[in-house]
Amino acid sequence: MSAKKSLMYRLSNVPHQVIGALTLIVIALPYLMPVGIPLKITPYSEQFKAALDAVPEGGNVAFSLDSAMGGTTETGGMIRATIKYFIYDRPDVHIVMWGMHYDCVLVFNTFVADVLEDADYGKEVAWFGYIPGTDAAIAKLSDDLKGILSVDFYGTPVAQLEIMDNINGAPDFDLLLSFDTYGHADSYVGHWYERYKTKIAIGMLSGSIPVATMRFTAGQIVGFCGGVKGAAELEALLKYPGPAYTNYDVMNVANLFAIGLLLFGNITYFLTKKEER
Amino acid sequence: MVLELGPLVGATLILMLFSWFLYKQTVLYDIAEGVLIGTGAGYSFIMGIKAVRDNAVLPLLRGETVWIIPIILGFVIYLQLSDETIHFSRIPIAIIIGVGTGLSVRRVLLAEIIAQTRASMIDFSALDTVGLINSILILVGTITTIAYFTLSREQTGAFGTVTRIGRLYLMATFGAMFGNAIFGNIAVVAGRVEEILRGFGLM
Amino acid sequence: MRRAAAGKVPYVRHIAAFEAIDEAIGRASEMGRPVHLTTGHSGAGLYSKLASDHLAGLSMLNYVAKRCAESATDVIATVAFSEMIPVAEDIIRFASIGVGKPEYYRDDMVRFASDNWLGYDMYAMRMASEAAANIMIGAMDSTSSAIIACGGAIAGAMNIGGARAAGDICQLVPFCDYVLIGEETPAAGAIVSGDTDSLASSVSTDYTKALIVVIILLGIMMASIGLSMDWVSM
Amino acid sequence: MSFIRRTEIPITIAAIMTLIMLLDLFTGDPTLRAASTMLQSWAIILAGFALGIGAVSLLRLHTTNIKRKRPGWYGSVLIIFFTAAVLVTGLMDLNLANPILRFILDNMYMRLYAAAWAFEGIFLIYGLYRAFKIRNLDSLILSVTAFFCIIRNAAVAEVFFGPAAFAPGTWILDVPNLGGIRALMIASSLGILMLGLRTLLGKERGYIRTGG
Numbered sequence: 001m002s003a004k005k006s007l008m009y010r011l012s013n014v015p016h017q018v019i020g021a022l023t024l025i026v027i028a029l030p031y032l033m034p035v036g037i038p039l040k041i042t043p044y045s046e047q048f049k050a051a052l053d054a055v056p057e058g059g060n061v062a063f064s065l066d067s068a069m070g071g072t073t074e075t076g077g078m079i080r081a082t083i084k085y086f087i088y089d090r091p092d093v094h095i096v097m098w099g100m101h102y103d104c105v106l107v108f109n110t111f112v113a114d115v116l117e118d119a120d121y122g123k124e125v126a127w128f129g130y131i132p133g134t135d136a137a138i139a140k141l142s143d144d145l146k147g148i149l150s151v152d153f154y155g156t157p158v159a160q161l162e163i164m165d166n167i168n169g170a171p172d173f174d175l176l177l178s179f180d181t182y183g184h185a186d187s188y189v190g191h192w193y194e195r196y197k198t199k200i201a202i203g204m205l206s207g208s209i210p211v212a213t214m215r216f217t218a219g220q221i222v223g224f225c226g227g228v229k230g231a232a233e234l235e236a237l238l239k240y241p242g243p244a245y246t247n248y249d250v251m252n253v254a255n256l257f258a259i260g261l262l263l264f265g266n267i268t269y270f271l272t273k274k275e276e277r
Numbered sequence: 278m279v280l281e282l283g284p285l286v287g288a289t290l291i292l293m294l295f296s297w298f299l300y301k302q303t304v305l306y307d308i309a310e311g312v313l314i315g316t317g318a319g320y321s322f323i324m325g326i327k328a329v330r331d332n333a334v335l336p337l338l339r340g341e342t343v344w345i346i347p348i349i350l351g352f353v354i355y356l357q358l359s360d361e362t363i364h365f366s367r368i369p370i371a372i373i374i375g376v377g378t379g380l381s382v383r384r385v386l387l388a389e390i391i392a393q394t395r396a397s398m399i400d401f402s403a404l405d406t407v408g409l410i411n412s413i414l415i416l417v418g419t420i421t422t423i424a425y426f427t428l429s430r431e432q433t434g435a436f437g438t439v440t441r442i443g444r445l446y447l448m449a450t451f452g453a454m455f456g457n458a459i460f461g462n463i464a465v466v467a468g469r470v471e472e473i474l475r476g477f478g479l480m
Numbered sequence: 481m482r483r484a485a486a487g488k489v490p491y492v493r494h495i496a497a498f499e500a501i502d503e504a505i506g507r508a509s510e511m512g513r514p515v516h517l518t519t520g521h522s523g524a525g526l527y528s529k530l531a532s533d534h535l536a537g538l539s540m541l542n543y544v545a546k547r548c549a550e551s552a553t554d555v556i557a558t559v560a561f562s563e564m565i566p567v568a569e570d571i572i573r574f575a576s577i578g579v580g581k582p583e584y585y586r587d588d589m590v591r592f593a594s595d596n597w598l599g600y601d602m603y604a605m606r607m608a609s610e611a612a613a614n615i616m617i618g619a620m621d622s623t624s625s626a627i628i629a630c631g632g633a634i635a636g637a638m639n640i641g642g643a644r645a646a647g648d649i650c651q652l653v654p655f656c657d658y659v660l661i662g663e664e665t666p667a668a669g670a671i672v673s674g675d676t677d678s679l680a681s682s683v684s685t686d687y688t689k690a691l692i693v694v695i696i697l698l699g700i701m702m703a704s705i706g707l708s709m710d711w712v713s714m
Numbered sequence: 715m716s717f718i719r720r721t722e723i724p725i726t727i728a729a730i731m732t733l734i735m736l737l738d739l740f741t742g743d744p745t746l747r748a749a750s751t752m753l754q755s756w757a758i759i760l761a762g763f764a765l766g767i768g769a770v771s772l773l774r775l776h777t778t779n780i781k782r783k784r785p786g787w788y789g790s791v792l793i794i795f796f797t798a799a800v801l802v803t804g805l806m807d808l809n810l811a812n813p814i815l816r817f818i819l820d821n822m823y824m825r826l827y828a829a830a831w832a833f834e835g836i837f838l839i840y841g842l843y844r845a846f847k848i849r850n851l852d853s854l855i856l857s858v859t860a861f862f863c864i865i866r867n868a869a870v871a872e873v874f875f876g877p878a879a880f881a882p883g884t885w886i887l888d889v890p891n892l893g894g895i896r897a898l899m900i901a902s903s904l905g906i907l908m909l910g911l912r913t914l915l916g917k918e919r920g921y922i923r924t925g926g
Binding site: 283284286287291294295297298307309310314315316323325326327328329332333344347348350351352355357367368369371372374375379380382383385386389393394396397411414415418419421423425426444445446448450451452453455456459460463464466468472 | 721723724725727728729730731732733734735736739752753754755756757758759760761762763764765766767768769770771772773774786789792793794795796797798799800801804805808810817818819820821822823824825826827828829830831832833834835836837838839842851852853855856857858859860861862863864866867868883885886887888889890891892893894895896897898899900901903904906907909910913
């Protein structure tokens with residue numbers, strides 16, 4: 001009896017090293033042997049695409065890279081698909097890009113730089129790099145953009161960038177896109193939407209979906225793309241397959257593993273408790 | 278199977294850091310942590326210098342003399358590093374805090390309190406039965422959870438029941454957010470597993 | 481706040497997590513291992529709008545340092561921003577003098593490794609895994625909460641956490657024995673620091689909360705009988 | 715000189731800054747708007763400067779560790795080496811184009827930063843197994859809502875249970891979660907409002923106690 005009990009007790013108290021190793025192995029399997037799980041497009045992703053389509057002919061889009069490098073497993077796919085959509089399918093749209101997290105330069109180099117080689121820099125797109133100050137920066141860009149952005153990332157004065165001629169602040173943008181892992185989207189809603197009614201669409205980690213749902217139902221944002229699942233759906237909708245779909249496959253297997261662990265933990269707990277009684 | 282130096286160095290460093298939970302703390306983990314802290318400190322300093330150069334020094338050199346004030350105040354911040362001169366540094370810090378507080382009060386007032394209060398005011402008569410039940414449940418949740426956060430009354434008696442319901446709503450909120458956070462964070466782990474596999478040429 | 485200025489300390493209800501701190505310190509002194517405390521990495525330390533949350537954590541350090549000095553238990557305070565180092569050092573030094581044990585304070589009790597978000601998390605996780613009690617109160621974000629709390633849980637430490645936002649609290653709950661939720665964090669900080677001003681302002685929000693509930697109910701009734709809701713805007 | 719030490723100066727400055735920001739919102743007066751936007755630019759530049767304080771304190775702390783041969787001083791040598799390496803190569807070309815810098819950032823900083831972040835995911839999964847055990851009503855609700863919200867994100871669940879698999883998770887997100895989050899946001903926003911009020915009234919003395 002004690003051998004059985006000690007087995008159940010041991011199953012209910014597996015050391016963290018084993019759980020950690022198991023997690024890495026389970027996640028590695030679908031990379032080595034892809035499963036190809038079907039992808040179902042949810043309405044939220046369709047609304048996000050609709051927000052992109054709604055940008056008028058020759059419109060201006062503010063593209064804010066607010067994602068830390070660690071989060072790009074989720075946001076990287078949606079950033080790449082969205083910038084490809086604008087550069088390849090909507091060359092008429094002007095993209096003004098900056099970032100509120102200092103990793104934005106690394107994110108730009110990894111997910112955006114090569115796509116922009118096909119664009120007319122200075123006319124179709126401009127890149128301003130990292131702007132410190134979070135709330136102060138977001139408010140300043142909405143009120144008086146040229147008051148802070150005097151040169152682009154490469155040191156070219158703003159006056160020489162044709163795209164910036166009639167852009168002075170939030171009212172001049174038809175859409176603001178924030179791909180965020182650190183809560184900057186809340187500041188954009190507070191300063192850009194509440195004050196200038198700028199249309200905002202945010203891409204973020206799936207952990208922030210509950211807050212985004214709340215903002216969406218309150219009408220503060222016109223769309224959101226949540227986590228790897230949203231990114232994989234957006235890649236499919238925009239027809240630009242990318243990293244998100246392979247990660248999406250992995251995510252499903254890992255999710256089942258997480259659900260399994262939750263059940264396993266409870267089952268072994270109850271069996272141990274029953275035997276103790 | 279050609280191994281590239283860069284991804285191989287990356288994959289090795291990831292495993293050295295992971296050794297803390299896969300095994301226990303070792304010298305390998307200490308090295309990885311030291312590299313993270315060192316490169317991180319250098320990187321944020323560089324990004325700060327670039328932001329100041331692009332947004333203040335270059336405009337100043339082009340004749341916009343007003344930028345000399347924040348640049349001087351910026352150097353004054355560094356006076357906090359010695360006890361004799363720390364009080365000087367409080368002036369630029371007061372500017373950062375004053376502007377930051379003012380803007381967050383503006384944002385919070387507009388986007389949080391008014392918008393959320395407004396969003397709670399639903400026209401109940403226009404809802405179908407399911408919508409009505411859900412809206413009542415949301416309303417009960419909002420009010421009982423606000424009650425839970427009152428600090429000046431003991432949570433006993435009838436008021437205790439209200440706050441108890443509020444606490445159960447909070448548990449539902451924490452469970453929902455935890456469930457969603459799991460999904461997002463697995464993606465971060467997946468990205469590292471992919472980097473390990475690519476680094477060692479297994480993918 | 482006017483009544484606080486007149487010296488009347490406002491009444492604050494029983495907060496379980498706050499009372500568990502003594503239990504955690506007692507446990508640490510029995511086990512002969514240190515008590516670890518950290519205030520998180522959110523905002524930009526004392527120069528940000530979350531300064532008051534970090535200070536609530538540092539007020540807790542004042543209380544913890546006194547109890548630890550009395551029971552000769554080591555305290556380790558890990559801070560995420562360099563401007564907090566002198567403040568934390570002063571707090572422990574004056575706390576040990578306050579209980580008549582000036583020799584208790586050592587300058588390695590305050591630890592600073594990095595203001596880089598993840599660099600701080602890794603270092604604080606290591607400090608938590610060496611402690612018997614792990615207190616994470618102040619401006620804890622979700623990532624720091626999960627990493628540091630689990631670092632303590634793995635080592636069998638008693639975890640007490642406190643944060644403001646739901647996304648952060650939900651990652652403290654699985655690893656903590658007690659959690660301060662939302663407004664309880666600054667209130668607990670104000671209680672131990674005896675700062676009646678911030679205590680009064682925390683408690684005074686109760687009246688605003690009641691007012692908001694009334695406005696919501698009023699709003700629903702008006703909306704339900706067809707009146708326009710445009711008066712609720714800036 | 716003692717005048718500059720008085721704490722009333724920074725407190726008054728902070729109160730004036732907060733007031734300008736709020737009056738700009740409520741009145742929309744052009745002069746206030748100009749003052750407010752100028753101060754925002756200053757705050758951005760000062761935040762840029764402040765980014766370097768962590769690195770400078772780090773270098774100072776670790777040089778002392780090495781001088782005093784404190785335990786683990788070899789770690790300090792490593793930290794100083796890499797901080798200096800990134801700083802020097804970064805100052806050579808502030809557009810981060812230096813090849814050595816790109817190697818360090820792409821293959822060392824980015825990898826380690828994301829690997830440290832991955833600890834969160836691994837610990838949360840360990841938390842699911844270790845802590846979500848149903849002991850009372852609170853933990854029952856916590857575990858059940860977490861269970862359905864994880865399923866809601868796993869599209870493969872539809873293969874086993876059909877589209878109904880997502881309904882509970884979506885309802886939990888749209889109803890009980892919405893009630894709780896809305897209240898939490900209102901309550902914590904009131905806390906920030908109180909902070910603004912205390913700063914305006916000069917009662918927020920937090921940053922004054924910074925040593926000295």
